[in-house]
Amino acid sequence: MTTRVGIIGATGAVGQRLIQLLDPHPEFEVAALTASEDSTGSTYEEAAKWRISAPIPERVADMEVGETSPEAIPDDVSLVFSSLPSSVGAAVEPAFCEAGYIVSSNSSNGRADEDVPLTIPEVNADHIDLIEVQRDRRGWDGALVKNPNCSTITMVPPLAALEEAFGLERVTVSTLQAVSGAGYSGVTSMEIIDNAIPHIGGEEAKMETESRKLLGTFDGAEVEWLDARVDASCNRIPTLDGHLENVWTDTVAEATPDAAAEAMGSYPGLDLHSSPDRLVHVFEDPKRPQPRLDRDRENGMAIAAGGLQPTEGGIQFNCLAHNTLRGAAGASLLNGELLLENGYL
Amino acid sequence: MTTRVGIIGATGAVGQRLIQLLDPHPEFEVAALTASEDSTGSTYEEAAKWRISAPIPERVADMEVGETSPEAIPDDVSLVFSSLPSSVGAAVEPAFCEAGYIVSSNSSNGRADEDVPLTIPEVNADHIDLIEVQRDRRGWDGALVKNPNCSTITMVPPLAALEEAFGLERVTVSTLQAVSGAGYSGVTSMEIIDNAIPHIGGEEAKMETESRKLLGTFDGAEVEWLDARVDASCNRIPTLDGHLENVWTDTVAEATPDAAAEAMGSYPGLDLHSSPDRLVHVFEDPKRPQPRLDRDRENGMAIAAGGLQPTEGGIQFNCLAHNTLRGAAGASLLNGELLLENGYL
Amino acid sequence: MTTRVGIIGATGAVGQRLIQLLDPHPEFEVAALTASEDSTGSTYEEAAKWRISAPIPERVADMEVGETSPEAIPDDVSLVFSSLPSSVGAAVEPAFCEAGYIVSSNSSNGRADEDVPLTIPEVNADHIDLIEVQRDRRGWDGALVKNPNCSTITMVPPLAALEEAFGLERVTVSTLQAVSGAGYSGVTSMEIIDNAIPHIGGEEAKMETESRKLLGTFDGAEVEWLDARVDASCNRIPTLDGHLENVWTDTVAEATPDAAAEAMGSYPGLDLHSSPDRLVHVFEDPKRPQPRLDRDRENGMAIAAGGLQPTEGGIQFNCLAHNTLRGAAGASLLNGELLLENGYL
């Protein structure tokens, strides 16, 4: 028996990746697709400009696309994946929650809200129970669960390993982000060939806040954010997929590169369907990870780390993740799998 | 009357750029070219695989390439530009100095030596008088003067402005470096298309040490290095020219972005022939500077800065310079112009 | 005394290049700028997203942008440059001609019309007098003059040299076109990084028809198109500027590569302000021309050719031109200069 799921905002880049990841999936079955008004009534194949090189799954190609409202979702669907623009998400997601659907959302709206679980299952699965607080407070039958931004997801698992082993006081991060992170048409070729663009609006702030919530402690009532300083600078470079990040940490206890590598490499994973066998792949070669060579490890769901070096009072390292798989569609899916595992569906 | 100069290691990428910058030059005239043994006796045109799109200067094309030894340099040459691989530079440059030539060198050997001036003329022209200490100690008639690494040059002028205005305690820098920094054949297309490569061997260490020497104080006897912590992480990306850098600083006195921008933008330049009219161009648009759009400002000799933001206790900014002009050939040339201005030639 | 000119569609990529080329120009002075309705009343700086790395010319920055209709153009303007989308051009340009303005247009509408001069001044300046036929037929005081498509312009000068020297029977051409040819946002980075895209809609047909009209004979009444077969295949590749083309010709008389190179290299130019000193630069090195190395020759107004080889019954060669300079803005400007030279202004 599979759980029937819906995808709202199904025609965008993340929606397409979700459809690819759900074709097939042992636990979930796509039962409803929605998009913006002008696509309503079309088949998915007509509505989506399918961008993925693998062909569009046959079953989904012929499905009718509905309007993005709870009425368009069959009653036997319990989980809805959302990858809407954040302004739309803010307007629409609460209606689905109120109508009883659990929404696993990749949209950035509400991620910092006190009663909204923001989770990377391998890192802070326990935060998922913030749903109870949310339901109490908002009177919803459904629930809203968020995954963080792609650039945040890339660095948080190795940081979680360091926090657990040594404690974190300060984190500084510089990102080299792929163009797919801006959506299919987000970066023109005239902008990025033989070029790099500093400052991705809003992204630095997301990395600074989301990482502290993810690494925070949930006591059953609220999440106490990690008390560490996080400074981020985000750059777009001419890569297709895979965000590479340079990270510096000041740690509470003294850390050696060997001990830090051990902490990262042995950081426990989960048994969820889309979880990688090993969460953090640690390289000895300081020239790895590299986006093109390492973004596809474990179906794009592993985090890669390397270049560990001592600094005065901390550890410097590089990390990498596939931004549209581990960093977006795969992140929402994994949260869905966690919700199922924990009995919320 | 122009000063006659030689170029040793004239066929490499930096040598070619030097020849381009000296064609013509109001103060200097190319009088001797040397290269590795197998080129000796050829014309420059035969010996060099000319890579620059502007044609090879006619006068230089027909010059005979000599052996890289003091004997190959006419006696009326007083200044020699060197852009040798550092292992060769270490072996060969002292012989030129001993033979009475002043060597303005882009090679990395000896940059950290106590009695070797490492200068960016607009930043620490006074360090040039370390030549006196050097001559006392080494008994040379000539002298050895160095310019820093291209990635160091990019950040030091804005950092110098901050140091002067607020004092620096800590600097963290991440670089997005162009492929030309590795030489014409240093990065293959298979390595870098749709990719980025972390860790440039030796480059991080150069940034950390050279910047502290450049920002240090010379009391007539020795340079006291800046007492600040500098952490660097260097990355290669698919750009042709222009190193972009993300920098975080902790300052001694409190700094606002406006005051920092003012300090950078008004940082004084020099009247040397190759100096830019304004040393640091400060952008308000946080998405600038960008390598392709901004590397050629003021003939590739200006530094561009932007994205100034407050951090807890400091200022975060981005900066950019043309790595083979301001960062290499132009840097050596500027040191040559400073030597002339200060009466050393 | 300079001629006052207007630019309609002034905010687009070609409009911006025109403004750059006219800043300053010894014969023309920008007196009016128009754009689409939502820009009307703004300054040019507000209306245009200025994309060129050189700063926006000061004089133009503050000019008010008018509506794209003859009423918005001062009476003392006699020449109007047009770079509108072809559907808009078809609707709007005739009104300007009727109102007495001479329109030098880069838009593709009307290029094949019997009474519309389609000119590359160095190749078929005499076709400009088709204006008389046009005025007779249409009753206009003004006139409509067109330059060809960027990919056509690239190959026609070398083909004209071959036609004149040997006669042409058949031409086959494959293009490797830069992304700027599709406009600033025409090709996304997700489409073109590590990729090439065959078939540029409409472009093949333009090359096949326009080249035959350009190489045709004007007898004072009509243009007899060149009677040769032309087959084209157009591709987009990851270059910023500069279209490279592989061309095969079957010639009437026998041609050797040497004689063909001689014919191309000595093909006469013109003395117009924007004409290159030498129209076709012929390379001996078969690996030239290359887009990045050769697109900027003579301010981007020269054509480069190379790789001349004999085939059974003809000559094979490669050619290159800067698509937004020689191939668009510069082409319209050159037509304007021809109109002035020939007394039409």
Next chain:
Amino acid sequence: MTTRVGIIGATGAVGQRLIQLLDPHPEFEVAALTASEDSTGSTYEEAAKWRISAPIPERVADMEVGETSPEAIPDDVSLVFSSLPSSVGAAVEPAFCEAGYIVSSNSSNGRADEDVPLTIPEVNADHIDLIEVQRDRRGWDGALVKNPNCSTITMVPPLAALEEAFGLERVTVSTLQAVSGAGYSGVTSMEIIDNAIPHIGGEEAKMETESRKLLGTFDGAEVEWLDARVDASCNRIPTLDGHLENVWTDTVAEATPDAAAEAMGSYPGLDLHSSPDRLVHVFEDPKRPQPRLDRDRENGMAIAAGGLQPTEGGIQFNCLAHNTLRGAAGASLLNGELLLENGYL
């Protein structure tokens, strides 16, 4: 029972791809690896700079690399794959053949020799029996079999379909080739970023001769080459893998695009292990095939075609294949599978 095979020139780019394709293979088992002298005695892992993102197969990593001479190959090996530089291949391959080994070679030496089978199994499997002629003439116990150049392989299957259906009189082809075709270090990033390079030395000639031999007729004694004119122009562009080609044909019988698409799409394949299910994938979308989207179809062994259009007297189309899989390592492997199938091993 698997056949034991050797790989000579095992450390190069094609050798590495072969090892990847043979890990595992139902019919073949790697039993010997050779490389240049300075690698002799090392393990394969030490000798090869492994460039493929998938990890080096464990079994092969520890194998000792031998000298490239028949003595280094165990007697129970019957098939040897060769991917040596052509000058080395010319010197070395005959010795292996004389020593009784059958050599399936990707090197370009000898491809045009009268008694050397040059085969694409799906196209001209019958040519393999030229081995009998070769053995008679050369007195070898072994045999030398070649696959064509990667750019030739890309166009020959669709051309074979057209030749069979309509007859070919003339073929003109322009290629847009990936950098991997030049080997891992063959094209530097400084050469190809924002650029394209015309003329690939020797490649045009290979396409012109090899295609006529492949499409020729074998009567048991000799191959009569196809009597058609073939003109090629080859270009390097900034793609990693996948050669895209524009092809024009003049056909003997009249051909429509529909009939040509039918001929290509139904061109029969083979049942060999590495053969694709369908040899030629024909696209309706004229903007396909594209290198990044279509090079990996059927494990990189399918040919993609599209953009079929009528010309005066023929058909124009585009085609694409993965140059290091279908065009090199996979081509040699497929020839090996054909040799096994036909009883030569």
